[in-house]
Amino acid sequence: MSTSDYDPACLPDLLPIYYRRLFFPFSQYYRWLSYGGVSKNYFQNREFSFTLKDDIYVRYQSFTSQNELENEMQKMVPNKIDIGAVYSHRPSQHNAVKSGTFQALEKELVFDIDMTDYDDVRCCCSAADICSKCWTLMNIAIRILDRALREDFGFHHLLWVYLGRRGVHCWVCDDAARKLSVAARSAVAEYLSLVKGGEETVRKVVLSDPIHPFIKLPLFLLVILSVVERYFQQYTIVDQDILGSKESVDKVLALLPEDIKKDLAVSYKDEKDPMKQWDQLCDLVERKKSNSRKGGQYFDKEIMLQYCYPRLDVNVSKGVNHLLKSPFSVHPKTGRISVPIDLKELNTFDPFEVPTISLICEELERPRADEAEEDDKKDKENEQEAGERHRIRDYKRTSLAKYVKVFDWFLEAMARSRKGEMLKKSDLQMDF
């Protein structure tokens, strides 16, 4: 699938097709943001923002129905769509509301992982580029965060989205998540952050706590390290080759205390195999730890985390009214659709296989006989109107189909869970 076909100059021509021929899965999108209609006006009070042609940015867009959303998007043909919070009133009418009463009430808990935040620890690419080597970082980040959000925080409905170039988002859609306060969001983000510091900080991960030295690693770290360790050797030592050049070795050594640095400098003169070099490093750290009376000093673990642990932008997660790029947006530079990621197939997810808008428009033109038959059968069971039937067929004929399916599963899981909640509630209310 050659995606070198995508030319950003064509975007204005392709977008109308994308929105009209219903690649954009409007009905699922509406289903998602209505959350089963449990809260009144949840969809109607949701803020959207559009970035239009010539970089015109409009906020406080809101829609009263799926139809209105479709019509407006097809009319305005936004280059970029952002989703904001659910407010106390319809965002499009916010100026008419008495000042101070228009407030953001709820929003999904979101996380943003951007590959540029790892630039100081990846040598294969920098800035906007990614490759299959550094994609491993995303793999690790998704695994660690997904596990923590589910097991530690008890969230169930997570939508992971690949943004089309160098980042992923996580949308935590549980009821409880959407109701979190700013302080709670910030606390969750802090809990998940281990890599701290900007340009000026060399040692970004510090595991030892001078006030409360720990004898052995706390539980949450053991869990994290078990994931990181699975990838570390192959990704960091081999792919990123962090011990391969003097420059990169120096970067690693900069994270170590003087005495270990000196000893390593000596032993690295003879030992050139990076795997063995890493082992030597770990041995020295271990030896120093067992000789030290202070609490554990885990320099080797710190290095592993500095090179691999997820780096979040806490500011994205904190705000209830923060606007975030919508799933199924098109990335203007690469043309790729922001698609949901199926975590069951995470190991085989290839960001370079994600379809571009030009690809799917192209695929649309190709007749696919076998698919058409299957869909005809389904249509007979389907109670929707002819137009929509036709439209559903459209995206199913393209590479976008499998990603929309992931979205469908996600929605079905939420629906099942809502049903379960309602049954529980009605059980409790029965007076026997």
Next chain:
Amino acid sequence: MQFSGRRKKLIGNFQNDLYDQCLQFYGQPPLENISLTEFETFAVERLKLLKTVENVGVSCVKNSEQYTKKLDAEISSLNFPHRGGISEYEKRRKDHISHFILRLAYCQTEDLRRWFIQQEMDLFRYRFNCLHSKHKTDFLHKNNLKYETVSAEEKKNLKDKLIASSYGLSGTKVEEHDVYKVPFQDALDLVRTRKVYLLAGNAYIPHHEIVTIVLNDFRTRLSKALAMTARSLPAVQSDERLQPLLSHLSHAYVGQDYSIQKNIGKISLEQIDALSGKSFPLCMRHLHKALRENHHLRHGGRMQYGLFLKGIGLTLEQALQFWRSEFVKGKVDADKFDKAYAYSVRHMFGKEGKRTDYTPYSCMKVILSNPPSQGDYHGCPFRHSDPELLKQKLQNYKVSPSGINQVCPTTSTHLTRFSTVCVKGFLKLNLVEDAGFSLNHPNQYFTESQKFLSGGRDIKKEVDMSQRSQENPASVTHPSQANSKQAHEEMGDLDSFFQDE
């Protein structure tokens, strides 16, 4: 709180019951009459106490010996309830009433509320921790704080995980004492710092950590109460006896916020480069340099630096021109600047959106919130920079080696000393011993520095022979009004010695 002439007869027993506990949640307002004198005295003394709480919290590690000693002393001297005792009735009554009076003074704005809640929480935490374990449990019961406890069986299953997650928790402690299970939203401080075992959205809190949960509760209640108080404030303020006192209380102890710039339009854009070398604190100098070099700053940097510039007197038009001229040298064309970045500059000046006129960040805000990450240049260099890089930077700014050693914080420097260290930088740069101010705001640094350089204050000069290779600028001793111009010129020579290249 009632200020009418209604007289309530308090029965002796009732009095004793009312104040039978050393510590309280301030759930019920006091119902009695007091004299205006008492009203004023109580309020002022509590304010002194809270101010001490703030200062002590900033200069010592919380709950350290030093902290405890200082706070103990202040609480005793101001006659507030201490570690429980028999004849504490009067003190507890004062505690109760003074708290409610200060609510009136501190409920009016977001900033005041935040300050008040923070100090009351710190005070509460301190007093709760002083309580004996039994009294702690009594307190929970008395105040109907029913936190769900974990069953013995569940405790057994989770014992290893609990021990591995909470500091200072042993197997016996888990068995003997209660472990509480609360939704993680109620234990944010412990979650944020990873000091607690989390499972499926619940935090498992050992008994000795319960104060954090109680504090959370305290904060929530106080926050709600303040909001309610604010609504009924107009009625109270109409009482002329009280209005002046309340207004005096709320203005007296919160520092200047630099939101009303006295010098609007007095700074020209051409001066900024020179000013950054002379009068900007290190953080702003750093940001200015990064902006000049990269022709760009990320959001955190734009906010911190942009608001600072507003605070020193830049007008909106100047600010727009400043940012645009710099960004345009980089990757952003004028059009894009107008579309994307101009909005945020106007926003800073309160011309967009909520129209809040944002105030420049204080040192505490810079140090404690929004730490910089990769690609950022904001924050406090004394807090956020690597010591080695900081040293290098100071060398580049031509601070002498002895100066650098004094200025660079060691790893044991307490978080809140960074403002003090920044001032040391000022001292070393300007070769004085005593700055005459204690720093808590970058704009304060600027104002003080400008004052100093224009000879508006008495200064004690430090003679550092190694630095004075040129003329003798040391003749400036006590510049008076008449000599200020001369002093300024001599200062100029010294300054150029310290300019960036």
